[in-house]
Amino acid sequence: MVRSRAFSFSKIMLALGLLFLYLPMFVLIVYSFNASRLVSVWAGFSTQWYGELLRDRQILSAVWMSLRIAFYSASMAVCLGTLCAFVMTRFKRIRGHTLLSSMISAPLVMPEVITGLSLLLLFVQMAQTIGWPVDRGMATIWIAHTTFCSAYVAVVVSARLREVDRSMEEAAMDLGCTPLKTFFVITLPVIAPALVSGWLLAFTLSLDDLVIASFVSGPGATTLPMVVFSSVRMGVSPKINALATIIIIVVSLVAFVAWYLMRRSEEKRKRS
Amino acid sequence: MAKKLMPALLMARVRAVLFHRRVVFGIPFVWLLLFFLLPFALVLKISFSSAVMAIPPYEPVFSFVDNTFSVAVNFSNYLFLLSDSLYIAAYWGSVKIAVVATLVCLLIGYPMAYAMARASARMQLVLLLMVMLPSWTSFLIRVYAWMGILGNQGLLNNLLMWLGIINEPLRMLNTNFAVVLGIAYAYLPFMVLPIYTNLVKLDVRLLEAASDLGCRSLTTFWSITLPLSKAGIIAGSMLVFIPAVGEFVIPELLGGPDTLMIGKVLWEEFFNNRDWPVASSLAMVMLALLLIPIVLFHRFQAREMEKHG
Numbered sequence: 001m002v003r004s005r006a007f008s009f010s011k012i013m014l015a016l017g018l019l020f021l022y023l024p025m026f027v028l029i030v031y032s033f034n035a036s037r038l039v040s041v042w043a044g045f046s047t048q049w050y051g052e053l054l055r056d057r058q059i060l061s062a063v064w065m066s067l068r069i070a071f072y073s074a075s076m077a078v079c080l081g082t083l084c085a086f087v088m089t090r091f092k093r094i095r096g097h098t099l100l101s102s103m104i105s106a107p108l109v110m111p112e113v114i115t116g117l118s119l120l121l122l123f124v125q126m127a128q129t130i131g132w133p134v135d136r137g138m139a140t141i142w143i144a145h146t147t148f149c150s151a152y153v154a155v156v157v158s159a160r161l162r163e164v165d166r167s168m169e170e171a172a173m174d175l176g177c178t179p180l181k182t183f184f185v186i187t188l189p190v191i192a193p194a195l196v197s198g199w200l201l202a203f204t205l206s207l208d209d210l211v212i213a214s215f216v217s218g219p220g221a222t223t224l225p226m227v228v229f230s231s232v233r234m235g236v237s238p239k240i241n242a243l244a245t246i247i248i249i250v251v252s253l254v255a256f257v258a259w260y261l262m263r264r265s266e267e268k269r270k271r272s
Numbered sequence: 273m274a275k276k277l278m279p280a281l282l283m284a285r286v287r288a289v290l291f292h293r294r295v296v297f298g299i300p301f302v303w304l305l306l307f308f309l310l311p312f313a314l315v316l317k318i319s320f321s322s323a324v325m326a327i328p329p330y331e332p333v334f335s336f337v338d339n340t341f342s343v344a345v346n347f348s349n350y351l352f353l354l355s356d357s358l359y360i361a362a363y364w365g366s367v368k369i370a371v372v373a374t375l376v377c378l379l380i381g382y383p384m385a386y387a388m389a390r391a392s393a394r395m396q397l398v399l400l401l402m403v404m405l406p407s408w409t410s411f412l413i414r415v416y417a418w419m420g421i422l423g424n425q426g427l428l429n430n431l432l433m434w435l436g437i438i439n440e441p442l443r444m445l446n447t448n449f450a451v452v453l454g455i456a457y458a459y460l461p462f463m464v465l466p467i468y469t470n471l472v473k474l475d476v477r478l479l480e481a482a483s484d485l486g487c488r489s490l491t492t493f494w495s496i497t498l499p500l501s502k503a504g505i506i507a508g509s510m511l512v513f514i515p516a517v518g519e520f521v522i523p524e525l526l527g528g529p530d531t532l533m534i535g536k537v538l539w540e541e542f543f544n545n546r547d548w549p550v551a552s553s554l555a556m557v558m559l560a561l562l563l564i565p566i567v568l569f570h571r572f573q574a575r576e577m578e579k580h581g
Contacts, residue, residue: 010384013384018384024418027421080303083299084300087300103304105573108511109510109514111535111562112515112520113518113539114315119311121315144307178292179292208410210412229412251408255408
């Protein structure tokens with residue numbers, strides 16, 4: 001390695017960049033314990049906003065709705081994304097390979113307003129022609145989220161699939177395993193960590209989406225970001241600070257545990 | 273001939289494998305065709321329609337009346353976009369803000385990625401987690417955090433006044449400055465990550481050779497490191513620029529009345545004016561505008577995949 005000094009320009013930038021990333025979140029956490037409603041005054045430590053948050057029925061039902069949608073979307077996205085990853089890495093010569101790869105990676109960069117609008121127009125057209133969906137809501141949000149989350153899952157899983165040693169699979173096939181059985185017995189355990197991280201990524205993406213859900217949702221289904229958005233549009237609200245703190249802490253904990261477990265299994269795999 | 277020589281059992285196996293392949297390919301293909309490609313065709317169709325007071329609020333483009341199939345295409349929406357300076361200003365404003373935000377991201381993100389790639393293997397994993405973690409928490413809430421910091425009664429103004437740098441609050445929230453800052457903040461991890469993956473694969477021997485031959489470190493950086501990380505820079509910039517052009521949440525929360533961005537205009541056209549055809553044509557023009565960056569991004573993605581595959 002080229003000599004690296006203890007304090008170089010890039011190291012200072014890294015520290016400043018991380019400070020830039022974390023300081024605003026830290027401020028939110030601190031202010032969620034502020035007794036005053038105003039940001040400008042510190043009126044002492046208080047947990048009253050957390051109590052108010054837990055009594056807010058609208059927020060609680062939106063949380064439940066968002067969690068269910070995120071669970072279903074992430075699960076479906078893992079299935080679709082894994083199939084796509086297989087096509088992208090293994091079936092390079094199948095007809096339509098290029099079309100599928102571009103369709104799966106397009107949602108990664110597509111502006112959300114375009115995706116949302118286009119899916120809404122599809123659902124309206126479908127309701128006209130085949131009579132489904134009658135009401136837009138959970139099902140339509142689920143389809144929309146599954147579609148864009150699959151793209152992220154495909155990226156995560158295909159990165160793992162490229163590293164997999166194929167000789168085990170070939171051996172299993174030579175010994176008479178069907179492709180399906182080979183997948184479940186040999187490939188699945190190897191790519192399982194990627195499936196878990198893909199699922200978690202899809203879950204957080206679905207939980208976080210405001211724009212697409214706003215387009216494809218109906219009056220019956222209000223997700224958490226919609227409630228948060230309509231509340232923060234009016235300005236800073238201490239209840240949202242409390243909610244933000246809970247979200248930041250839960251996400252950090254889950255991410256850290258997942259990261260740690262994955263590190264350990266990786267090290268074990270490398271050692272053996 | 274070869275077919276006859278192949279035992280029947282083997283043929284059955286080959287057929288089974290081909291069948292599995294078709295299923296594996298078919299399911300996501302049909303899903304994406306239905307929920308990704310078809311919706312775009314519908315946006316294109318409805319952009320040629322005109323708004324009416326009905327459910328759904330647009331006139332049919334294709335009609336089949338008295339056994340005659342007729343297509344009513346009108347370009348009035350596109351002409352309308354051209355005639356109203358608001359829309360052109362909004363496209364121009366979006367591109368300007370997205371370019372500035374992308375440059376800010378690059379200037380902060382490149383040195384960060386560089387320092388990460390130079391850290392020890394153990395440290396790299398920790399740093400990677402630290403950079404990615406914010407993007408897993410809520411996007412909306414991270415943008416909202418800046419509202420409390422930048423506001424007239426906000427933290428930053430209070431701090432600056434306390435330090436005696438300014439006497440009265442600076443107007444920072446609801447300006448284009450806040451929008452650029454918000455985009456740079458929200459998308460920074462997407463800039464750092466591709467550059468880091470690129471820099472970490474850089475062949476260190478090239479740098480050692482350069483320094484052995486008497487190259488100064490800055491010269492080495494300009495003539496070796498930077499050109500070799502071009503792919504990462506392009507990918508990172510596209511990952512920031514493309515979504516930033518269509519961004520809605522950030523200009524809505526941090527922007528002011530003079531912030532004109534196309535994502536916000538489209539949203540208002542759709543939800544407030546309920547003019548679906550105009551919203552569709554806005555989306556089509558935005559897509560056309562972003563076509564070159566999107567193709568650039570895909571070419572890069574495909575090349576990266578071939579490299580590893």
